[in-house]
Amino acid sequence: MKNLKRIFIYTFLSLAALVSIFPFLWMLVSITNKSVDVTQGRLLPGSHLVENMKTLFETVDIIPALTNSAIIAVITTLLTLLLASLAGYGFEIHRSKGKDIVFNILLLSMMIPFAAIMVPLYRMFGSISDTAPLFGIDSLAAVILPTATTAFFIFFFRQNTKMFPKDLVEAGRIDGLSEIGVFFRIYMPTMKTTYAAAAIISFMNSWNNYLWPLVILQSPEKRTIPLLISNLGSSYSPDYGVIMSAIVIATLPTALVFFLMQKHFVAGMMGSVKG
């Protein structure tokens, strides 16, 4: 009976693991195969890897898309880290009744569905397109700004700040540091783990964001990676080997970030809900 139960559990988990991993394996195998082989469900590695990569880099604008995505993701992440940690720190360390009320109002914005504000945002950026084209429709700034400040990350930093020893703030003040100085000189270096976790989540969100860039970016040379893949995926005569190569290249950065910083990621996710 005990053995039967154990066999059942291992079979169940192995199946779940297989289902979870299979699309990845297929993706990795497919970048080495010809388009025909991919459609025929070939599960063995082929010898077409170099050709696929060559076709990808020669016929698809993957380099500009990668560059755009990287610029957007890095700037968004840096802005998010700075603004959200300042706010999370302010709400927790300089706590006051008024600020608690403001904080709770900000949290409500987490319930706002993006689809509900997408049209007004589009019109807002449209209205400044003529006077400030660098911030208008089809600009990288327009992609970054609405996504760089979210209540989630403020909440995230505030929750993690609860574990930050308050006497460090006092100590800093005695050492003659200004309030801002305490933040930059003491808080920031102490909270490295929290920053790392927030950076991973923010980078992944931005790198993978689809709907807002789809709405606001119009010229093909501004396209980000998800827009490019979506485009390739819906083409009428798809070269599957090439599309798979693009997907693998697009997934590599987030997969790498995740594996290198796995511990921070899980710790950070939990820190945000432990409360």
Place this chain on the structure above:
Amino acid sequence: MNQPSSEKSKLDLPVSLRYKETKREKTGVFFKKKVGWLFVIVSVIAITIFNFYPMVQAFLLSFQSGMGGNLEYTGLDNWQRLFSDPTFIAALTNTSIYLLIQVPLMIVLALIFSVLLNDPKLKFRGFFRIAIFLPCVTSLVAYSVIFKYLFGVDGIINQFLLNFGFISETINFLADPFWAKVVIILAITWRWTGYNMIFYLAALQNVDKSIYEAAKIDGANAFQQFFQITIPMLKPIILFTSITSTIGTLQIFDEIVNITNGGPGNSTISISQYIYNLSFEYTPDFGYASTVSYVIVILVVILSILQFRVAGEKK
């Protein structure tokens, strides 16, 4: 998470110095209150501009109608149009189906995985954990495209089912209204189950082991332990994950667009996709699109309150 303690010792100051500080602190109270606002002000302004202000704008837009920029107030016309708009009704029905089937399915699966993987005697725990979490590193667009190919007419799933004799001829999954919905539900579940599992696993580590031992002595079997200890202990985190999953699934867009593009017909279209189509695919009707978008807002609010209520009552 405990890194601050190491820094602490460096900055620990003699008590005599601390005494001075309390004196100075009193005179600086007013200034300190003000300086606190400096830390939060940029975020408060940004969230107001990029979240709250557009919400108000969308509300006003929902009472306006017209093509592109030529909008005028038409009262409740848009809201009445909702009830007789077959595409909207299809979008609402589909989104509800995704929500009602996918969220419970995923949460139950994630709970089962987390309980099984929490057993310290289990072998290959680390491997199973990483394998099940792995789908979370993919972008929504990328995995959607992969699922589209996996479930294609000549895709691997069809070949597998054929070869093992489960079916006698290929199923055109994505061209069939029923199967297309199934594929979308499977896809979302594949992507997000591991994500939710991590939350439960971490919460389980905080559950006192002695409770389970006491239950075992009292003769409770595995199922009783699961329903009477694990579920109640994890209630807050289950509530948290069901609310975030509900909000997420209500807004589903990337998967629909990239797996089925709403088809066949409108049999998989979601509310978010319909809003996008109304604004940017068809002749733009920003007013009506905003009305449809407020339906999601209303649903998010109602469902969140409902889930809080349900979780509260069980106490």
